[in-house]
Amino acid sequence: PEWQLLNRDGIMQLERCFKFRNFKQALAFTNRVGEIAEDVGHHPALLTEWGKVTVTWWSHEMKGLHKNDFIMAARTDEVAK
């Protein structure tokens, strides 16, 4: 599954679920995405579960999607490779 464009309570968001073999690998991915988020000062919601991480990007201040969210979604894909 690729990135989905969602309208959640009126706020547009980009969301993708990444699958892993176990909890540990999922959490390692969460940390890698957390690193690129800290680098740019723009932070996603990261739902870490056994074998998967759901990453959601949106721009809180504008309650929607900014160019940066698409850039960060692409960078998240790079991290997942």
Next chain:
Amino acid sequence: PEWQLLNRDGIMQLERCFKFRNFKQALAFTNRVGEIAEDVGHHPALLTEWGKVTVTWWSHEMKGLHKNDFIMAARTDEVAK
């Protein structure tokens, strides 16, 4: 806010939101809870966002709450101290 007992799509869950000063501290907490989860082989859903982590415990195999979920909720509180 303490632990809430939720019925999500027919599955009973224990959920609590923990607040932090920033994303980094939230992610550090996620990792600490991940560690205690790995220790016992029972894993929550951990939603990491800027300044907060929402922790949800339930027993997947029984689609509800087992004694272990309450034990892990208490251990999560210890980790947050």
